[in-house]
Ligand SMILES: Nc1nc(=O)c2c([nH]1)NC[C@@H]1CN(c3ccc(C(=O)N[C@@H](CCC(=O)O)C(=O)O)cc3)C=[N+]21
């Protein structure tokens with residue numbers, strides 16, 4: 001293996017420590033940031049994320065409010081909860097866990113969140129602000145990707161960046177952030193012709209397709225920086241007992257032979273997502289009170 005493995009656990013912990021320090025300063029002035037998480041249904045993976053987020057929120061000195069609704073909750077019930085959280089002065093950030101059950105229109109729920117409390121950055125107002133270079137709450141996973149990329153290359157300017165995946169949650173916002181960092185950005189997707197050749201152009205490759213180990217070693221330009229957003233749970237026959245393991249969208253062992261730097265799964269982008277969520281909650285708490293936002297990376 002030749003690539004440097006980028007340590008998201010360490011960088012996430014460092015960012016959380018900086019957030020915690022800033023929160024101590026705010027609390028000394030009587031402000032305790034609060035993060036509300038809404039979970040609809042019993043999806044076991046989602047429950048793990050919510051539990052992790054709550055623990056990290058409290059560790060950072062913030063208040064954590066968890067709202068669990070049954071899988072058959074109506075859209076009106078969810079919208080009503082969001083409106084109450086919008087009006088609640090103790091709540092600075094609102095995160096509605098995705099995916100929502102099939103009978104709920106996610107766009108309608110996201111549109112109901114006060115953009116000033118939209119710590120996921122999924123509201124169209126924040127997406128539009130990001131796209132037009134205005135101050136915004138920026139989606140956490142994309143922000144985490146850019147912080148990790150800049151830990152390898154402090155300036156990304158002029159780099160050929162290829163983003164594989166065009167979701168509103170990762171692909172599009174990470175492309176906007178990389179454009180703002182003056183990369184030359186290509187967004188590739190399932191209809192892209194000769195995807196391996198497009199990937200091989202990348203100095204910076206961001207994989208956000210949601211397909212386990214789809215991106216092979218031979219698709220990577222020697223020395224490239226590879227950011228793997230995928231979190232795929234797959235069977236792990238080696239461990240027996242029907243156990244599973246997490247893998248990314250990149251075939252890690254192959255890719256690490258070719259890349260200059262690569263993020264692992266787990267321990268790469270995932271821990272940065274949570275750290276950035278806390279960072280965004282701090283930002284929202286400051287902005288809502290017209291307090292200066294403490295300096296943070298990216
Ligand atoms: N509104 C909304 N916002 C989200 O940000 C959001 C969401 N919905 N729905 C689900 C996905 C998934 N997600 C993860 C965050 C951290 C880890 C994470 O910390 N992963 C660890 C490992 C976790 C483990 O081992 O199970 C790691 O990669 O090292 C994983 C997944 C946020 N999401």
Ligand SMILES: [Mg+2]
Pocket residue numbers: 008264265266267268269270271
């Ligand atoms: Mg990861």
